[in-house]
Amino acid sequence: MAEQRKRKPMIGLQTDGDVDWSEYRGVMVVVEQRAGQAKPVSWQLLGEASRLAKKLEAPLMALVIGSDVHHLAQEAIYHGADKVYLCDSLELGPYRTRPYSRVCLHVIRTYKPEIVLMGATYTGRDLAGAIATHLPTGLTADSTQLDVDEDRLLLASRPAFSEKMLATILCKQFKPQMATARAGVFEALPRDESREGEIITVAPQMSVDEIATDVLEFLEAADRVNLEEAEIIVAGGRGLGGPAGFAVLEELAHELGGVVGASRAVVDVGWIGHEHQVGQTGATVRPKLYFAIGISGAVQHVVGMQNSGCIVAINKDPEAPIMKISDYAIVGDLFQIVPAITKAVRERKAAGWAPSPFSATRQEQPVPAGQ
Numbered sequence: 001m002a003e004q005r006k007r008k009p010m011i012g013l014q015t016d017g018d019v020d021w022s023e024y025r026g027v028m029v030v031v032e033q034r035a036g037q038a039k040p041v042s043w044q045l046l047g048e049a050s051r052l053a054k055k056l057e058a059p060l061m062a063l064v065i066g067s068d069v070h071h072l073a074q075e076a077i078y079h080g081a082d083k084v085y086l087c088d089s090l091e092l093g094p095y096r097t098r099p100y101s102r103v104c105l106h107v108i109r110t111y112k113p114e115i116v117l118m119g120a121t122y123t124g125r126d127l128a129g130a131i132a133t134h135l136p137t138g139l140t141a142d143s144t145q146l147d148v149d150e151d152r153l154l155l156a157s158r159p160a161f162s163e164k165m166l167a168t169i170l171c172k173q174f175k176p177q178m179a180t181a182r183a184g185v186f187e188a189l190p191r192d193e194s195r196e197g198e199i200i201t202v203a204p205q206m207s208v209d210e211i212a213t214d215v216l217e218f219l220e221a222a223d224r225v226n227l228e229e230a231e232i233i234v235a236g237g238r239g240l241g242g243p244a245g246f247a248v249l250e251e252l253a254h255e256l257g258g259v260v261g262a263s264r265a266v267v268d269v270g271w272i273g274h275e276h277q278v279g280q281t282g283a284t285v286r287p288k289l290y291f292a293i294g295i296s297g298a299v300q301h302v303v304g305m306q307n308s309g310c311i312v313a314i315n316k317d318p319e320a321p322i323m324k325i326s327d328y329a330i331v332g333d334l335f336q337i338v339p340a341i342t343k344a345v346r347e348r349k350a351a352g353w354a355p356s357p358f359s360a361t362r363q364e365q366p367v368p369a370g371q
C-alpha cells in the first residue's frame with residue numbers, strides 16, 4: 001500500500017497547503033494538436049500510458065484543449081482513453097501558454113491524476129514547464145522510457161551526462177508526477193472505433209480580455225524537416241564522403257515523397273544540419289520505410305530508428321552492424337545503388353505506381369507485386 005505523502009511547503013512558492021496524495025489517481029495524457037490535427041506523439045503516449053494505467057489499475061485519461069476539437073476527444077477514446085476532458089472554445093484556437101496552462105491546472109486540481117504526460121515537442125515542453133511550476137511538482141523532460149513501481153511512483157528515464165548514461169528520475173513528494181516524452185519512442189495502440197469512453201466538458205479558465213497575447217499569423221518554416229512524422233526517411237552517413245553526397249539521397253527522397261535523415265558523424269562535421277540527425281542525440285523516428293545509406297549502425301544511431309517499419313541498409317561492408325538489423329541489406333557502393341533505385345522508382349511512377357502512401361511493414365513490402 002502506498003504511503004500517504006503530504007506536500008511540503010516550498011520557499012517562495014505558494015502551495016495548496018496540505019494535500020492528501022492518495023486522492024490522486026490515474027494517468028492523464030495532454031493531447032497536442034494544431035488546427036484540429038493531433039500530433040502523433042499524443043497517441044503514442046496514450047499507448048504507453050495505457051500500459052502504466054493497467055499496472056496501476058487506474059483510469060487512463062486524456063485532456064484535449066483547442067477550438068473545434070471535439071473529434072479529437074473521440075479519437076483519444078479510440079486510441080485508449082477511458083475518460084477525456086475536453087475544453088473546446090474559440091479563444092483556444094492557437095496555442096498560448098497562459099490560457100492552455102490555466103485549463104490544465106484546473107483539470108489537474110479538480111480531477112487529480114497521479115501522472116501527467118505530454119509530448120516533448122516545443123509546445124509540450126512549454127506547457128509542461130508552466131504547469132509544473134504552478135502546481136508545483138516535479139517534471140522529467142524528454143523521457144525515453146516510462147514505468148511505475150510498486151509505490152505508484154513514475155520512473156521516468158532519460159539520457160543524462162552528455163547522453164552517456166540513462167538516468168531514472170522520480171518525483172516522491174508531489175503529485176501529479178509529470179513527464180514529457182519524445183515522439184517516436186512509444187507505440188500507439190491500434191485505433192479501435194468500437195472503444196467507448198466518457199467525454200467531460202471543461203470551461204475555459206480565462207476570458208478573451210484576460211489573454212494578453214494574440215497570434216496574428218502562423219508561418220510554417222519552408223525548409224522544416226519533420227523526421228518524427230515522416231513515413232519515409234532516406235538517411236545518409238559518413239559513407240557519402242562529403243556534403244555533395246547528399247544530392248543522391250535528396251533525389252531518392254524526392255521521388256519517394258520522403259525526407260532526408262543523417263547520422264551524427266555527418267552532422268558533427270557540418271555536411272548537413274542537426275535537424276536531420278537521427279539517433280540518441282537526434283530524432284527518434286518511426287517511419288514505414290527507413291533507408292540507412294553509408295551508415296555503419298552504431299548503437300546511438302540504431303536506438304533512434306530501430307522501430308521503423310521496414311529498414312533498407314546500403315553499405316559496402318557486409319559486416320556493418322546496420323546490416324544485421326535490416327530487413328533488406330544491399331551490399332555495394334551507394335553511388336551505384338542509390339541512383340539505380342531512384343531511376344527504378346521514377347520509371348515505375350511514370351508507369352502509374354504511387355509510392356506513397358503505402359504500407360511498408362516487415363510483412364508487406366513497398367515494391368508492388370510483379371515489379
Ligand SMILES: Cc1cc2nc3c(=O)[nH]c(=O)nc-3n(C[C@H](O)[C@H](O)[C@H](O)COP(=O)(O)OP(=O)(O)OC[C@H]3O[C@@H](n4cnc5c(N)ncnc54)[C@H](O)[C@@H]3O)c2cc1C
Nearest residue numbers: 237238239263264265279280281282294295296301316334
Ligand atoms: C554520446 C553519443 C551520442 C551519439 N548520438 C548519435 C546520434 O544521435 N546519432 C548517430 O547517428 N550517432 C550518434 N553518435 C555517434 C555514433 O557513435 C557513430 O559515431 C555514428 O553514428 C557513425 O556515423 P556513420 O555511421 O555515418 O559513420 P561510420 O561509422 O564511419 O560509418 C560509415 C559507413 O559507411 C560505409 N561506406 C563507406 N563508403 C561507402 C560507399 N561508397 N557505399 C556504401 N557504404 C559505404 C562504411 O562501410 C561504414 O559502415 C553518438 C555518439 C556518442 C558517444
